[in-house]
Amino acid sequence: MSILIKDNIYWVGAIDWNLRDFHGYVTGRGATYNSYLILDDKITLVDTVKSTLLGDLLANISHLVDPQKIDYLICNHIEKDHSSSIPDLMRIAPNVKIFATKMARIGLNKYYGNLPIETVKTGDILKLGKKVLQFIEIPMIHWPDSMMSYIPQDGLLLSNDAFGQHIATSKRFDDEVNRADVMYEAGKYFANLLTHLAPLIQNALNKIDELKLSIDMIAPSHGVIWRSFPGDIIAAYRDWCSFTTREKVLIIYDTMWQATETIAKILLDTIINAGIDAKLLKLRETHRSDVMSELLDARGLFLGSPTIHRTMFPTVADLVCYMQGLKPQKKIAAAFGSFGWSGEAVPMLTDALKNMDLSVIEPGIKVQYMPDSDDKERIRTFASDMIARIKHQ
Numbered sequence: 001m002s003i004l005i006k007d008n009i010y011w012v013g014a015i016d017w018n019l020r021d022f023h024g025y026v027t028g029r030g031a032t033y034n035s036y037l038i039l040d041d042k043i044t045l046v047d048t049v050k051s052t053l054l055g056d057l058l059a060n061i062s063h064l065v066d067p068q069k070i071d072y073l074i075c076n077h078i079e080k081d082h083s084s085s086i087p088d089l090m091r092i093a094p095n096v097k098i099f100a101t102k103m104a105r106i107g108l109n110k111y112y113g114n115l116p117i118e119t120v121k122t123g124d125i126l127k128l129g130k131k132v133l134q135f136i137e138i139p140m141i142h143w144p145d146s147m148m149s150y151i152p153q154d155g156l157l158l159s160n161d162a163f164g165q166h167i168a169t170s171k172r173f174d175d176e177v178n179r180a181d182v183m184y185e186a187g188k189y190f191a192n193l194l195t196h197l198a199p200l201i202q203n204a205l206n207k208i209d210e211l212k213l214s215i216d217m218i219a220p221s222h223g224v225i226w227r228s229f230p231g232d233i234i235a236a237y238r239d240w241c242s243f244t245t246r247e248k249v250l251i252i253y254d255t256m257w258q259a260t261e262t263i264a265k266i267l268l269d270t271i272i273n274a275g276i277d278a279k280l281l282k283l284r285e286t287h288r289s290d291v292m293s294e295l296l297d298a299r300g301l302f303l304g305s306p307t308i309h310r311t312m313f314p315t316v317a318d319l320v321c322y323m324q325g326l327k328p329q330k331k332i333a334a335a336f337g338s339f340g341w342s343g344e345a346v347p348m349l350t351d352a353l354k355n356m357d358l359s360v361i362e363p364g365i366k367v368q369y370m371p372d373s374d375d376k377e378r379i380r381t382f383a384s385d386m387i388a389r390i391k392h393q
């Protein structure tokens with residue numbers, strides 16, 4: 001299958017229908033690895049696919065041209081979902097010349113041995129014939145080597161990981177699929193891969209503005225192509241980079257004998273009764289990547305754990321570790337939990353939230369064994385403190 005996206009430019013990528021785990025991130029709807037073939041005086045492939053799907057890439061290219069005739073390969077990013085087909089492609093098309101950033105050359109040579117690579121940087125232009133490619137480095141979106149390629153003749157931005165979504169679909173364009181699903185997956189992708197890189201992404205967005213690129217279409221390396229709504233995804237990235245939130249509180253917890261769960265439900269009822277959107281998620285039933293997705297636009301976070309073996313529950317520790325790496329910002333956070341005789345989990349969680357530079361309500365709330373009527377009143381007061389801060393921000 002090859003799909004025309006612009007004059008003489010085709011999607012020739014691969015659809016990974018059954019992918020459910022992308023380095024620890026749950027991809028419930030699968031994924032795609034988007035490659036683009038430009039038919040010009042120089043036949044140019046932009047990015048490859050995960051090596052397990054090389055056959056699909058070659059079949060898609062073969063509908064249009066003999067893969068041996070590819071002249072140029074643009075490697076926008078070396079992570080293996082885009083680069084691991086390169087060694088086999090080089091065996092099929094040994095005269096291919098690769099264009100990549102200086103950092104990408106280091107990585108490609110470490111991964112695959114010496115390859116014929118010409119390094120490029122922001123502002124460099126590669127003439128293909130009637131079309132040219134203009135390169136824009138976007139370090140750390142998603143790795144230090146990353147870049148975008150822009151075709152001014154078509155207003156086409158080949159954005160690699162930026163603006164992507166993990167969603168497998170038979171359709172290739174944003175206006176052919178459910179937009180809410182695509183925006184949800186774009187947000188989940190940002191929340192799980194890019195949150196900690198928000199300042200750098202903001203720089204990249206500013207760079208696009210400075211270069212005055214006229215963008216008619218954004219073709220990322222994952223998911224659908226932004227043909228009708230490129231402005232929507234750029235606006236969403238601006239919101240996510242500035243950690244825009246709404247009146248929404250997450251109550252994330254795990255529980256052993258339902259005491260911490262009882263606290264969680266009192267917090268939930270109090271928040272909902274105040275007219276604020278809230279969501280309750282138990283970690284043994286909810287993957288950390290779905291929690292991060294829900295956290296993207298949440299202003300408040302209650303994180304709860306019972307104390308077990310003088311520490312927090314393992315599923316909660318797992319989430320804390322994940323959050324520490326992703327660094328969500330501008331949240332009001334508080335810890336809660338039950339205990340039997342020592343009660344270390346809540347102060348440990350409070351410290352962890354403070355170390356993430358969140359705005360933390362201290363001290364967290366601890367309940368021995370099971371909430372009694374006094375405890376329930378303390379919990380409601382604790383939730384009211386969160387409500388006041390949520391409404392004030």
Ligand code: FEO
Pocket residue numbers: 077079080081082142143161221222
């Ligand atoms: Fe889609 Fe960072 O690779």
